[in-house]
Amino acid sequence: MSKIPTLFNRLALIGTGLIGSSIARAAKAQGATGSIVATARSPATRKRVAELGIADQVVETNAAAVEGADLVIVSIPVGACGAVAKEIGPHLKPGAIVSDAGSVKGSVVRDMAPHLPKHVHFVPAHPVAGTEYSGPDAGFAELFVNRWCILTPPAGTDPKAVEKLAAFWRLLGANVETMAPDHHDLVLAVTSHLPHLIAYTIVGTADELETVTRSEVLKFSAGGFRDFTRIAASDPTMWRDVFLANKDAVLEMLGRFNEDISALTKAIRRDDGQALHEHFARTRAIRKGIVDIGQDSAAPDFGRPHPDLPHSALPKPYAAEED
Amino acid sequence: MSKIPTLFNRLALIGTGLIGSSIARAAKAQGATGSIVATARSPATRKRVAELGIADQVVETNAAAVEGADLVIVSIPVGACGAVAKEIGPHLKPGAIVSDAGSVKGSVVRDMAPHLPKHVHFVPAHPVAGTEYSGPDAGFAELFVNRWCILTPPAGTDPKAVEKLAAFWRLLGANVETMAPDHHDLVLAVTSHLPHLIAYTIVGTADELETVTRSEVLKFSAGGFRDFTRIAASDPTMWRDVFLANKDAVLEMLGRFNEDISALTKAIRRDDGQALHEHFARTRAIRKGIVDIGQDSAAPDFGRPHPDLPHSALPKPYAAEED
Numbered sequence: 125m126s127k128i129p130t131l132f133n134r135l136a137l138i139g140t141g142l143i144g145s146s147i148a149r150a151a152k153a154q155g156a157t158g159s160i161v162a163t164a165r166s167p168a169t170r171k172r173v174a175e176l177g178i179a180d181q182v183v184e185t186n187a188a189a190v191e192g193a194d195l196v197i198v199s200i201p202v203g204a205c206g207a208v209a210k211e212i213g214p215h216l217k218p219g220a221i222v223s224d225a226g227s228v229k230g231s232v233v234r235d236m237a238p239h240l241p242k243h244v245h246f247v248p249a250h251p252v253a254g255t256e257y258s259g260p261d262a263g264f265a266e267l268f269v270n271r272w273c274i275l276t277p278p279a280g281t282d283p284k285a286v287e288k289l290a291a292f293w294r295l296l297g298a299n300v301e302t303m304a305p306d307h308h309d310l311v312l313a314v315t316s317h318l319p320h321l322i323a324y325t326i327v328g329t330a331d332e333l334e335t336v337t338r339s340e341v342l343k344f345s346a347g348g349f350r351d352f353t354r355i356a357a358s359d360p361t362m363w364r365d366v367f368l369a370n371k372d373a374v375l376e377m378l379g380r381f382n383e384d385i386s387a388l389t390k391a392i393r394r395d396d397g398q399a400l401h402e403h404f405a406r407t408r409a410i411r412k413g414i415v416d417i418g419q420d421s422a423a424p425d426f427g428r429p430h431p432d433l434p435h436s437a438l439p440k441p442y443a444a445e446e447d
Numbered sequence: 448m449s450k451i452p453t454l455f456n457r458l459a460l461i462g463t464g465l466i467g468s469s470i471a472r473a474a475k476a477q478g479a480t481g482s483i484v485a486t487a488r489s490p491a492t493r494k495r496v497a498e499l500g501i502a503d504q505v506v507e508t509n510a511a512a513v514e515g516a517d518l519v520i521v522s523i524p525v526g527a528c529g530a531v532a533k534e535i536g537p538h539l540k541p542g543a544i545v546s547d548a549g550s551v552k553g554s555v556v557r558d559m560a561p562h563l564p565k566h567v568h569f570v571p572a573h574p575v576a577g578t579e580y581s582g583p584d585a586g587f588a589e590l591f592v593n594r595w596c597i598l599t600p601p602a603g604t605d606p607k608a609v610e611k612l613a614a615f616w617r618l619l620g621a622n623v624e625t626m627a628p629d630h631h632d633l634v635l636a637v638t639s640h641l642p643h644l645i646a647y648t649i650v651g652t653a654d655e656l657e658t659v660t661r662s663e664v665l666k667f668s669a670g671g672f673r674d675f676t677r678i679a680a681s682d683p684t685m686w687r688d689v690f691l692a693n694k695d696a697v698l699e700m701l702g703r704f705n706e707d708i709s710a711l712t713k714a715i716r717r718d719d720g721q722a723l724h725e726h727f728a729r730t731r732a733i734r735k736g737i738v739d740i741g742q743d744s745a746a747p748d749f750g751r752p753h754p755d756l757p758h759s760a761l762p763k764p765y766a767a768e769e770d
């Protein structure tokens with residue numbers, strides 16, 4: 125049996141929420157690194173990571189975590205990345221690869237790069253994967269399988285460092301693509317940031333109505349609403365930072381969305397059934413494309429479980445009374 | 448073994464798409480009716496229903512379908528309900544219950560009631576259940592289990608007829624609630640119609656960008672976008688009719704949504720992180736409420752399957768080269 129060789133002797137994880145703890149679990153499962161050292165800002169999280177046993181070592185400071193590490197991955201809200209880079213800069217091992225997992229790349233490059241010494245390789249990354257849960261308990265080793273990880277190395281980065289980080293992500297099951305930071309931010313503004321903002325909005329809208337109670341919203345959510353609530357349950361701090369860091373691209377996409385919803389609103393107001401039908405017929409193709417390339421399940425309802433029919437159920441009063 | 452007594456001797460199904468064919472399957476599985484006669488507008492659908500064997504009899508016209516039926520359920524786009532009521536009116540058996548499965552109730556009552564004879568009971572219904580698929584092959588017997596079915600009987604309807612239809616839906620696994628048609632339309636405008644309109648909109652927006660390709664939208668859809676594509680793949684004719692039939696309530700909810708998205712847009716533009724965080728933290732509670740009452744799965748990602756880690760994967764060039 126051929127053992128998979130380790131890619132990095134020592135991996136340092138700064139931040140051990142859903143993403144950081146999933147990286148720890150996947151790297152361990154795949155033997156991708158010789159050892160894993162982890163840290164987190166709160167003592168409670170560090171304690172929990174130690175209990176979970178997903179890192180070989182849990183340390184108290186970011187500076188201590190990166191000592192001697194060959195790969196450093198910062199998985200924290202993007203607004204905090206600059207300060208962490210400043211903190212770890214002086215302690216990084218020459219030749220180390222420094223990366224992150226942030227959902228915005230332009231701001232991460234701008235905030236982190238100035239604090240990193242010339243003797244390390246800075247390769248920002250964004251694994252496009254996640255769930256609605258947060259924290260070290262929410263992670264799992266399979267999170268990145270068949271998902272994309274986008275690398276956005278600044279111009280002049282050593283291609284060998286980029287390829288080595290790509291190999292790491294492939295070993296964790298991901299597909300890897302390289303992109304310019306600004307283009308990444310535009311793509312993710314539409315595939316991730318705008319959907320989250322809209323989901324957060326409509327869930328808030330539904331909760332503030334005077335004419336429809338919260339209990340009614342919950343009970344009848346299977347008509348479509350519940351699909352929006354999943355991503356509206358995502359980590360608030362992470363998402364606050366995303367919208368502030370990717371402001372320009374998000375505002376541009378919001379502008380497009382507003383134009384389109386105005387057009388559909390006008391069609392409804394004018395009873396223009398043909399315009400509505402044409403629009404609704406078009407969007408099916410996108411869903412099919414996503415399922416075809418394996419980025420979603422073809423099972424109805426995302427494959428949500430449907431309970432069995434209660435065969436033993438007796439209709440209330442008619443069992444005895446009629447027929 | 449106690450046999451479940453049948454509630455109706457003869458069930459007529461007009462329309463055999465996702466909903467109609469699921470009613471057929473569930474009613475048969477539960478022995479809810481003595482026999483099932485079905486019809487559909489297109490010959491191809493009638494042929495397919497006969498092949499599937501989900502009805503005891505498939506007939507060519509709506510008039511023929513309702514002859515001698517004790518329960519008639521019309522499961523077609525709401526815009527076509529008035530014409531069907533006119534067609535079947537003269538052929539209905541005295542004492543029969545006439546119902547539907549439409550997503551809008553005010554318009555269905557207005558369109559159907561005038562064509563129904565006094566000697567039948569009209570009990571409009573809306574099972575709040577579905578998937579993104581359409582047609583007779585898409586149905587399944589468990590579709591209504593633990594979902595809500597809302598009955599909106601006009602004032603003066605015989606309570607015994609209402610209760611008998613409620614018993615039928617409970618036998619199919621549904622929970623039953625009674626509501627005024629206008630209130631139903633307001634509740635569903637927010638829990639179903641607005642979410643569909645927004646999903647249709649954003650999927651269209653994403654597909655029309657010049658700066659981001661369709662291939663990029665599909666590949667990186669796991670960042671949130673894919674959650675919207677499921678309901679944007681729903682039947683275009685059904686949804687065209689819903690928006691035209693429930694225009695006033697949908698436009699009102701759209702107005703609320705626009706106010707809320709404007710407020711969040713302003714917060715982003717002004718870098719108001721506190722306002723964003725406060726909004727995002729609130730919406731988690733709604734998700735929890737939906738999961739707590741069993742209207743969605745608590746499993747991460749709606750319980751979408753996550754493939755196993757490819758343990759045998761070898762990192763590309765470094766396996767041999769380094770370490």
